[in-house]
Amino acid sequence: MKKIAFILSLVFLATGAAWAQTNSLPTSGNVGIGTTNPQAGLHVITTATLADGSIATAxxxxxxxxxxxxxxxxxxxxxxxxxxxxxxxxxxxxxxxxxxxNTTSNGNISIGNGGGKVIVGSLGVNFSDNSYKLFVQTGIRTEKIKVDLTSQWSDFVFHKEYSLKPLDEVEQFIQSNKHLPDIPSAEQVKANGIDLGEMDAKLLQKIEELTLYIIEQNKTIIEQGKKIAELEKKMN
Known part of the structure; x- marks a missing residue:
C-alpha cells in the first residue's frame, strides 16, 4: 500500500512539474481567470499588469x-x-x-510630428455649432489669415456697363436706411455676422465707386477752372 501511495505521489509531482514548465492550455474553448463562465478566448475578471516596461501587447x-x-x-x-x-x-x-x-500637467496636447495633418469634421471651441467647420466663441488672434473668395471681386465697378448711382440717390438711400447701398445694416451684422471675403469685396466696391466719384468731381473742377480763367481774361 505504501508503495502504491509513493508511486501516485511521484505521478502527481511529475504532472505538476510538467504543467509548471509548459503552462499548456486547452486547444479549444474559452479560458477564464476569475470566472467559471468565460465569454471569450481569454476572459479576465480582474486587472492585468505588465510589470516589465519592455513587454508589448500585440x-x-x-x-x-x-x-x-x-x-x-x-x-x-x-x-x-x-x-x-x-x-x-x-x-x-x-x-x-x-x-x-486630456492634457498633461503642462496643459499641452500634441498631434502629429509637425508635418502631419489633422482632419476634423466640425470643431467648436467653447461652443457647439455643427453648421460651421470651425467655431470659436470668444475670438481668435493670428498674424496672418487668407480667405478664398467664392463670389466675384469688385473690379466690375470699372467696366463700362456699370451704372454708378448719382450722389443725390446715394444721399437719399443713406438718409432712409442709415447705411450705404449694398452694405448690410448694423442689425443684419449683429444677427448674422459677416463673411470676410464678401465684406472685403463690398468695401472695395465702395472704394472704387468713391474713386470714380472723385474722378468725376476732378473733371468738373478742371472744367470750372477753365471757364473761370476765360471769364477773368474777358474781364481784363
Missing part, C-alpha cells in the same frame, strides 16, 4: 478590424491595423458618444 493581423473595447455596452474602443491606422472612437451604441483628450 494584436497581429492585416485587417482593419482589431478592437480593444471599453465598457460592457462597448461605449468606446481602440482599433487599428499594421497598415498604420490607429483609431480612438466613441462607439455608436454608447450614450454620450464623446471622445476626450
Amino acid at each position: 494584436i497581429l493581423g492585416n485587417a482593419f478590424n482589431h478592437y480593444t473595447y471599453f465598457g460592457s455596452a462597448i461605449g468606446g474602443r481602440i482599433r487599428g491595423s499594421n497598415e498604420g491606422y490607429l483609431v480612438l472612437e466613441s462607439y455608436p451604441t454608447g450614450t454620450n458618444n464623446t471622445l476626450y483628450l
Whole structure:
C-alpha cells in the first residue's frame, strides 16, 4: 500500500512539474481567470499588469478590424491595423458618444510630428455649432489669415456697363436706411455676422465707386477752372 501511495505521489509531482514548465492550455474553448463562465478566448475578471516596461501587447493581423473595447455596452474602443491606422472612437451604441483628450500637467496636447495633418469634421471651441467647420466663441488672434473668395471681386465697378448711382440717390438711400447701398445694416451684422471675403469685396466696391466719384468731381473742377480763367481774361 505504501508503495502504491509513493508511486501516485511521484505521478502527481511529475504532472505538476510538467504543467509548471509548459503552462499548456486547452486547444479549444474559452479560458477564464476569475470566472467559471468565460465569454471569450481569454476572459479576465480582474486587472492585468505588465510589470516589465519592455513587454508589448500585440494584436497581429492585416485587417482593419482589431478592437480593444471599453465598457460592457462597448461605449468606446481602440482599433487599428499594421497598415498604420490607429483609431480612438466613441462607439455608436454608447450614450454620450464623446471622445476626450486630456492634457498633461503642462496643459499641452500634441498631434502629429509637425508635418502631419489633422482632419476634423466640425470643431467648436467653447461652443457647439455643427453648421460651421470651425467655431470659436470668444475670438481668435493670428498674424496672418487668407480667405478664398467664392463670389466675384469688385473690379466690375470699372467696366463700362456699370451704372454708378448719382450722389443725390446715394444721399437719399443713406438718409432712409442709415447705411450705404449694398452694405448690410448694423442689425443684419449683429444677427448674422459677416463673411470676410464678401465684406472685403463690398468695401472695395465702395472704394472704387468713391474713386470714380472723385474722378468725376476732378473733371468738373478742371472744367470750372477753365471757364473761370476765360471769364477773368474777358474781364481784363
